[in-house]
Amino acid sequence: MENSKILIRNAAQIVTCHGDKARRGAEMSDLGVIEDGAVAMSDGVITHVGPTEEVLRNIHAEDYLEIRAENQAVLPGFVDSHTHFIFGGYREEEFSWRLRGDSYMSIMERGGGIVNTMKATRESDFDTLWDRGEERLDELFSMGVTTVEGKSGYGLDLQTELVQLRVMSDLNESHPMDVVSTFLGAHAVPPEFAGRTDDYVDYMIEEVLPRFKLKVHADEIVPFGGAELAASLKCVSADHLLHISDTGIKRLARAGVVATLLPLTAFSLNEPYAPARKMIDAGCAVALASDLNPGSCFSASIPMMIALACIYMKMTPEEAVTALTINGAAAVGRASEIGSISVGKRADVILLKYPSYKFLPYHVGMNLVDTVIKDGELYMM
Ligand code: ZN
Numbered sequence: 001m002e003n004s005k006i007l008i009r010n011a012a013q014i015v016t017c018h019g020d021k022a023r024r025g026a027e028m029s030d031l032g033v034i035e036d037g038a039v040a041m042s043d044g045v046i047t048h049v050g051p052t053e054e055v056l057r058n059i060h061a062e063d064y065l066e067i068r069a070e071n072q073a074v075l076p077g078f079v080d081s082h083t084h085f086i087f088g089g090y091r092e093e094e095f096s097w098r099l100r101g102d103s104y105m106s107i108m109e110r111g112g113g114i115v116n117t118m119k120a121t122r123e124s125d126f127d128t129l130w131d132r133g134e135e136r137l138d139e140l141f142s143m144g145v146t147t148v149e150g151k152s153g154y155g156l157d158l159q160t161e162l163v164q165l166r167v168m169s170d171l172n173e174s175h176p177m178d179v180v181s182t183f184l185g186a187h188a189v190p191p192e193f194a195g196r197t198d199d200y201v202d203y204m205i206e207e208v209l210p211r212f213k214l215k216v217h218a219d220e221i222v223p224f225g226g227a228e229l230a231a232s233l234k235c236v237s238a239d240h241l242l243h244i245s246d247t248g249i250k251r252l253a254r255a256g257v258v259a260t261l262l263p264l265t266a267f268s269l270n271e272p273y274a275p276a277r278k279m280i281d282a283g284c285a286v287a288l289a290s291d292l293n294p295g296s297c298f299s300a301s302i303p304m305m306i307a308l309a310c311i312y313m314k315m316t317p318e319e320a321v322t323a324l325t326i327n328g329a330a331a332v333g334r335a336s337e338i339g340s341i342s343v344g345k346r347a348d349v350i351l352l353k354y355p356s357y358k359f360l361p362y363h364v365g366m367n368l369v370d371t372v373i374k375d376g377e378l379y380m381m
């Protein structure tokens with residue numbers, strides 16, 4: 001439904017997450033909540049935020065479509081800053097092998113792993129990748145995600161990587177959600193370069209690698225100095241970090257690189273979670289993301305992710321909300337446009353079915369999103 005002007009008024013809470021850069025450490029607890037609050041938006045941009053009485057004094061309420069939100073919390077649209085949502089095929093068979101306890105190496109030997117997805121992605125046409133991608137976006141959108149990052153990385157050759165990136169830029173145009181594409185080079189070594197890893201890296205550097213803001217998959221399997229590397233390269237984010245070292249934590253905190261944590265992946269793999277509490281206490285800016293992908297984590301469940309972050313990673317509900325809003329926005333380099341309910345930012349706002357953001361981890365794994373407003377347009381869920 002299209003409305004050029006929308007007013008949300010008398011909201012139980014406007015959770016503003018105010019600001020235009022990543023929040024670090026103790027700052028992550030400050031959500032800037034306004035009780036009995038209002039948000040006015042016009043032509044896709046937020047124009048007024050504040051106590052309802054004050055906002056009503058500054059606008060002509062009769063020009064607006066009014067939403068009374070007495071029993072609802074209003075938050076910025078969520079930013080899922082790390083996914084791999086464009087891929088061909090599924091790997092349900094190999095998931096059942098993993099549940100049986102088969103090793104990753106033995107699964108690889110039977111044709112599983114990233115190479116399995118690579119083959120299916122190379123064999124998929126544009127329309128198939130697009131249709132599956134749209135379904136996954138719809139899923140995320142229904143859970144309040146208004147901006148999603150998506151990586152290539154399943155083609156492993158120039159042509160298929162470009163198809164993945166084209167599908168994402170096309171979906172960015174046609175789906176209400178914003179899709180931020182990232183080129184993921186050297187995700188794995190493809191069969192045509194087997195035994196020639198150096199040649200593959202040369203091929204990536206010389207023929208494939210365009211210039212992007214850098215994001216790093218770091219310290220996922222063993223401590224490898226990935227966080228330290230991300231800090232010295234001034235990456236926008238360092239992701240995974242299950243095995244980050246104490247030095248890595250300090251360096252990320254000091255460099256202000258967003259640490260993107262992916263609890264659904266740790267859960268799916270039955271692995272230990274990244275040390276979120278330690279990282280926030282050390283002053284890091286933490287973001288949370290789904291990591292939706294065909295192998296290690298086939299889940300787009302934002303509600304489940306929030307519950308895992310609070311229950312197992314000891315993040316507070318306030319920190320989890322910051323991690324999914326302003327810090328997620330910072331992790332995709334867009335904290336000045338999205339990620340908070342602030343005047344001048346895009347009108348990306350969600351309304352929950354309950355009057356407080358504290359219901360998010362409390363109702364474990366349940367979708368509490370009632371309404372999504374994206375670029376000032378209203379979508380009832
Ligand atoms: Zn990933």
